[in-house]
Amino acid sequence: MAALVCPDGFQAPPAGVLAVVGARMGELLATRSLLDSVAQSEQAERLQRALYTIADLAGSDLEMSEMLRDLHRIVSELMYAENFYIALYDDHDDSLRFLYFVDLVDQEAPDQDEVIPLSRIERGLSWHLVRGRKPLMGTLQELTTQVDGHLHLHGADSLDWLGVPMIREGEVRGIVVVQSYDQAGRYTQAEMSLLAFVADHILTALERRHGRERLERRVMERTAELALANQDMRREVTERERGERLQAALYRIAELASNEETSAGFYGEVHASVGDLISAKNFYIALLSDDGATVSFPYVVDEHERDWGSRSFGRGLTEYVLRTNQPQLVDAARAEQLMASGEIEGSFVGAPTLVWLGVPLPGPEGPMGVVVVQSYQAGDDYDQRDAELLTFVSRQIASTLLRRRSNQLLHDAYADLERRVEVRTAELREQIAVREEIEARLQHQVMHDSLTNLPNRAYLRDRLERAIAKLRRAGNRRFGLLYVDIDRFKLINDSLGHGVGDAVLKEASQRLASCVREPDLVARLAGDEFCILLEEVQLPETASKVAQRIIKAFDSPLSAGGRNLKVSASIGITVVEKAEGGADAVLHEADQALYRAKERGRNRFELFDPVMQSNAMTVLNLEQGLREALAGEQFVPHFQPLVRLDDGGIVGYEALLRWDHPERGLLAPGEFLQVAEESGLIEPIDWQMFALAMKCSKDLAVDGRFVTLNVSPRLFQRPGFDTRMLALTKEAGFDPASLRLEVTEGMLLGDPDAMVAVLLRLRESKIEAALDDFGTGYSSLGHVHRFPLKMIKIDRSFITPLAGDDSRRSCAVVEAILALGHALGVDIVAEGVETQEQRDKLAAMGCVYAQGYLFGRPQPAHAWARQ
Structure with a gap:
């Protein structure tokens, strides 16, 4: 749009004139617009061509300097760029490298390869361009307002300056700068945008060129690496092929050790194997004799030399290798040196020899020989690698x-050994025959009894094991075992001597052997014990008949030591029907049956009954339980009172043994006392019982009351019993005057004098004695006065009948005992009083003391302490 202005004082032109002027101005404006469009199109076309040219330069083969000059020329076509430079920024070391620098005024241009730290141009325009990351344009004063902080001038001062950063992925990669020294305001905002646009393409072109250069450099480096790797691979392939040939040669040579070929064939194979590795047209092997005086040549292949006979150890090259024990590679020059030093003598092997290579053959004590190759032709030379x-x-x-030598020696040794074995075998056959005869005698001696010549225990066990094995295979083949013992044989030995005893055993063995038939076996186990194995026993009666024959065989007297002796035998029998145990189990069953026969009077036989085994196990378990009870202190004392009949007052207590069994409860002595006595456990049980009874009854033994303890015969007869008992009272803090020990009549009459002495020593220590169960033993009323007794207890067998109608005999015995007690000044106690009638009769007869269930059953000490 255009406007026509009319100044004041002038008259406005006519409307027609205004219309013409308006039309003309419209034409001028349209023309101007077209010219601007054309200029813009030309500028865009120049920019497009410039960008295409920049892209072409990136992929061209031009040198970097020439490419940068072309870039400068392209930028100059777009704007004023006589003063122009390009620099790349490295953020790792914070530096600039000026790839291209052209300036008409500033002559101190940096070198293209020079790296300039930003710290050197700190606060300069290029520094602000990198740090600010935005374009800068204008005069120095204008630029001062565009940067952050101070601005320092580095280089010549320009009138107009334009610089743009080259940015990739938000990071500054470099800068592009143009500047003018002769005209201010040359550069516009459009040119700034244009330079920034061109700078991005310049960066792309530089990156492409650098990437291409890096790729070309990497390709060249990789090509060089591949070339080296190819060379190494060729060498490796060569070495591997050579190693394979070497390995194959070594295998072939090793296989020759066990080959049956002759020596010539062996050496020929060795030569062929060496020839596969190196040139071996001329080859020989030399061996040194065992004494080191001679060198022989068992194998030679040579084109010229013919004389290869054995020779004495001299100064040749072969001997030189043997002396030095080192490989030797010798050519003409080396040979002259060796001859000059006296190491070898004569000419250099043969006239045509060019190179000689010899290595020692190592032996156990030095070189045993030499293997040699030599060359007569040029081109077949050897080197250190061949050596x-x-x-x-x-x-x-x-x-x-x-190995071949060892094999030969071994073969010769085997041949010699076979000859010696044949001779020795003949000698051994004679020796074996003698030894077998001796072994048979020894075996008979080992397996038989020397006195009776019967099989012994070892022989019997072997036969028993075989019989058990047969029973396992065929369950219907039962067998029997008879365990025979000569009755009272120890008496014969002790009274008549062992000579007579041996004669009795010999005669007994013969009589036992006469009672059986084949294949039954009679064996002597030990002493007077014999066993008879019956191989076939279908019924127990069969074994019983044999036992009857044995007993009958001993009916007639035996003649031994000039005497006719009447001897009997006890027999235990077991018939084995199941193979559940071994030989020891069978012997044990027969032995148990024998024990039963001897228990029932001897001169008889008994068959094994499983009840025997059960009883034996019961006894064994009970014995083990007693041992555990001792260790666990399961025995406890119960106390039963002794009272005066007139008023029922308690004068003392009898301590009675009880077993507090963890499973069966409280057990009386009748259930375990016999096993305790037979096993010898009664003594430790008694002492444990004594200590516990004294400890528990200290509060009961007061006001003149006493406590009685039952002492077993075995314990009372032990030396030092009285001393130990007194020591126990001191240890328990129990008053000896309150203690009485109950003994039996059998104990007193076993050794009366000794018993009297013990009882007197106890009385001196204030411990009194009481005679228990009086009237049931072997004593009479006349013997009682010999012993220092404080109390006599009438056995319950005389008290029980007092409650019946016919009590006259019991009353007479009781009255006699009461009279004896009164005469001797001994307290009399009636045991087993259970009824009021018994009490009344005893009181009427003048009995003062009594004991029984009528007055109280045995209870723990604490139960009586409350009364």
């Missing part, structure tokens, strides 16, 4: 030679 290879092979050759 190492041949040295390696020589070890296998030497090892194979030693």
Whole structure:
């Protein structure tokens, strides 16, 4: 749109004129717009061509400097750019490198490869362009207002300056700068945008060029690496092929150790194997004799030399290798040196020899020989590598030679051994025959009794095990075992001597053997014990008949030591029907039956009954329980009072043994006392009982009352019994005057004098004695006065009849005992008083003391302490 202004004082033109002017101005404005459009199109076309050219430069083969000059030329076509530079920024070391720098005024241009730290140009325009990350344009004064902080001038001062950063992914990668020294205001905002746009493409072109250069450099480096790797691979393939040939050669040489080929064939194979590794047209093996004086040549292949006979150890090259025990690679020059030093003598092997290579064959005590190759033709020379290879092979050759030598020695030794074995075998056959005869005698001696010549226990056990095995295989083949014992044989030995006893055993063995038939067996176990194994026993009666024959066989007297002796036998029988146990179990069953026969009077036989085993196990379990009760202190004392008949007052207590069984409850002595006596446990039980009874009854033994303890015969007869009893009272804090020990008549009459002495010692210590169960033993009323007794207890067998109609005999005995007690000054106690009638009769007869259920049953001490 255009406007026509008319100044004041002038008259406005006519409307027609205004219309023409308006039309003309419209044409001028349209023309101007077209010209601007054309200029813009030309500018866009130049920019497009510039960008295409920049892109082409990135992929061209131009040198970097030439490419940068072309970039400068392209930018100059778009704007004023006579002063122009491009710099790349490295954020790792915070520096700039000026790839291109052209300035008409500033002559101190940085080198293209120079790295300039930003700290050197701190606060300069380029520094602010990198740090600010935004374009800068204008004069120095204008630029001062565009940057953060101070601005320092580095280089020449320009009139107009335009710089843009090259940014990729938010990071500054470089800068592009143009500047003018002769005209201010050359650069506009449009040119700033244009330069920023071109700078992005310049960065792309530089990155592409750098990427291409890096790729080309990496390709060149990788190509070089591949070339080296290819060379290494070729060497490795060569070495591997050589190693495979070496391995194959070593295998072939090792296999020759067990080969049956002749020596010539063996050496020929060795030569062929070496020839696969190195040139071996001329090859020989030399061996040193055992004494080291001679060198022989068992194998030679040579194109020129013909004389290879054995020779004395001299100064040749072969001997030089043997002396040094080292591989030797010798050419003409080396040979002259060795001859000059006296190491070898004569000419260099043969006239045509060019190179000689020899390595030692290692032996157990030094070199045993030499393997040699030599060359007569140029091109077949050997080097140190061949020497190492041949040295390696020589070890296998030497090892194979030693093995072949050992095999030959072993073969010769075997042949010699076979000859010696044949001779020795004949000698051994004679010795074996003698030894078998001796072993048979020894076996008979080991398995038989020397006195009776009967099989012994070991022989019997073996036969029993075989019989049990047969029973396992065939369950209907029962067998029997008779355990025979000569009755009272110990008496014969003790009275008539062992000579007569041996004669009795010999005669008894013969009579036992006459009672059986084959295949039954009679064996002597030990002493006067014999066993008879009956192989076939279908019924127990069969074994019983044999036992009857044995008893009958001993009916007639035996003649021994000039005497006719009447001997009997006791027999235990077991018939085995099940193979559940071993030989020991069978012997044990027969032994139990024998024990039963001896218990029932001897000169008889008994069959084993499982009840015997059950009873034996019961006794065994009871014995084990007694031992555990001792350890666990399960025995406890119960106390029964002794009272005066006139008023019922308690004068004392009898301590009675009880077993507080953890499972069966409280047990009286009748259930375990016999087992305790037979096993010898009664003594520790008594002492434990005594200590506990004294401890529990200290509060009962007061006001003149006493406590009685029952003492077993075995314990009372022990030496030092009285001393230990007195020590126990002191340990328990019990008054000896309140203690009375109950003994039986049998104990007193066993050794009366000794018993009197013990009782007197006890009385001196204030411990009195009481005679228990009087009237049931072996004593008479006339013997009682010999013993220092404080009290006599009438056995309950005389008290029980007092409650019946016919009590005259019991009353007479009781009255006699009461009279004796009064005469001797001994207290008389009636045991087992259970009824009022018994009490009344005893009181009427003048009995003062009594004991029984009528007055109280045995109870723990604390129960009586409350009364």
